[in-house]
Amino acid sequence: MNSKLERPVQWYPGHMAKGMRRIREYLRSIDIVVEVVDARIVRSGRNPLLDDLAGTRTRLVALDRNDLADPATTQHWVRQLSLRGWTAVAVDGRNARSVARIAAAIRRSRGEKIAGIARAMIVGIPNSGKSSIVNALLRRAAAKTEARAGVTKHVTWFRLDGNVELMDTPGILPTRIPSAGAQWKLAVCGAVPAERYDAQEVATAFHRWLLARAPRSTVPDLHAFAAARGFVRRGGERDYHNAAHSYIRAFNEGAFGRISLEAPDDTEAA
Numbered sequence: 090m091n092s093k094l095e096r097p098v099q100w101y102p103g104h105m106a107k108g109m110r111r112i113r114e115y116l117r118s119i120d121i122v123v124e125v126v127d128a129r130i131v132r133s134g135r136n137p138l139l140d141d142l143a144g145t146r147t148r149l150v151a152l153d154r155n156d157l158a159d160p161a162t163t164q165h166w167v168r169q170l171s172l173r174g175w176t177a178v179a180v181d182g183r184n185a186r187s188v189a190r191i192a193a194a195i196r197r198s199r200g201e202k203i204a205g206i207a208r209a210m211i212v213g214i215p216n217s218g219k220s221s222i223v224n225a226l227l228r229r230a231a232a233k234t235e236a237r238a239g240v241t242k243h244v245t246w247f248r249l250d251g252n253v254e255l256m257d258t259p260g261i262l263p264t265r266i267p268s269a270g271a272q273w274k275l276a277v278c279g280a281v282p283a284e285r286y287d288a289q290e291v292a293t294a295f296h297r298w299l300l301a302r303a304p305r306s307t308v309p310d311l312h313a314f315a316a317a318r319g320f321v322r323r324g325g326e327r328d329y330h331n332a333a334h335s336y337i338r339a340f341n342e343g344a345f346g347r348i349s350l351e352a353p354d355d356t357e358a359a
């Protein structure tokens with residue numbers, strides 16, 4: 090099931106290396122690290138390097154895209170992360186009310202500093218929803234957001250109020266994505282730009298995984314999807330290239346239902 094992809098997925102452009110340096114530089118002044126993780130890929134969608142950075146600081150894990158993930162699986166993840174001593178909250182990062190618990194945790198992180206400012210660094214892999222959460226916290230469209238990986242290229246400070254500052258950061262992937270499983274999962278969830286992977290391979294790997302897990306799933310495979318949506322080239326041939334990109338978009342718009350690709354008790358290697 091986790092056979093290698095013909096075109097392995099890998100992406101570590103210069104802005105990530107630079108972003109990582111900036112994050113290290115600013116770390117000293119940070120009270121709380123908020124790691125934004127796509128709730129559908131809580132294992133593959135976390136960067137161990139960002140994990141190490143937080144050290145002993147207060148940390149909050151925001152499981153974003155709660156609306157697209159399987160609710161029971163997300164609750165399992167929240168419990169599992171809390172066993173590690175972290176606060177985990179499931180959120181829809183586009184919604185101000187949903188992110189209120191993040192604001193509360195940031196305020197609390199000021200801890201003993203009587204009059205100081207609480208500084209939160211928002212980190213995560215590309216397209217996980219960091220800038221959306223910044224905007225939802227600020228209640229205005231201050232940071233640029235878009236449905237593609239690599240939108241934020243520089244670290245940027247925002248002031249929430251007199252007591253709280255937020256730092257939005259560029260999404261950072263591991264320098265090497267470890268397994269074919271992690272590669273297609275990151276691709277299908279939008280953590281790498283569309284031109285960095287073969288969409289047909291990724292859509293096929295997703296559906297193969299789905300069938301192995303839920304043999305009676307009614308989610309169409311790429312062929313059925315392309316036929317149903319009329320993806321044909323001039324001459325009558327099926328246009329699987331465009332169909333595959335549309336298939337991945339449909340998955341990310343929730344057209345196939347709420348699907349988590351990873352659970353805490355998975356036995357398969359990612």
Ligand SMILES: Nc1nc2c(ncn2[C@@H]2O[C@H](COP(=O)(O)OP(=O)(O)OP(=O)(O)O)[C@@H](O)[C@H]2O)c(=O)[nH]1
Nearest residue numbers: 154181182216217218219220221235239240241260
């Ligand atoms: N369905 C859904 N979409 C979300 C959620 N949060 C963010 N998005 C969408 O996900 C896309 C990416 O959001 P961004 O906030 O730009 O992600 P980012 O982590 O800042 O991305 P980079 O700056 O590229 O690393 C946007 O289209 C958002 O509208 C969510 O909870 N649910």
Ligand SMILES: [Mg+2]
Nearest residue numbers: 219220240241
């Ligand atoms: Mg961003």
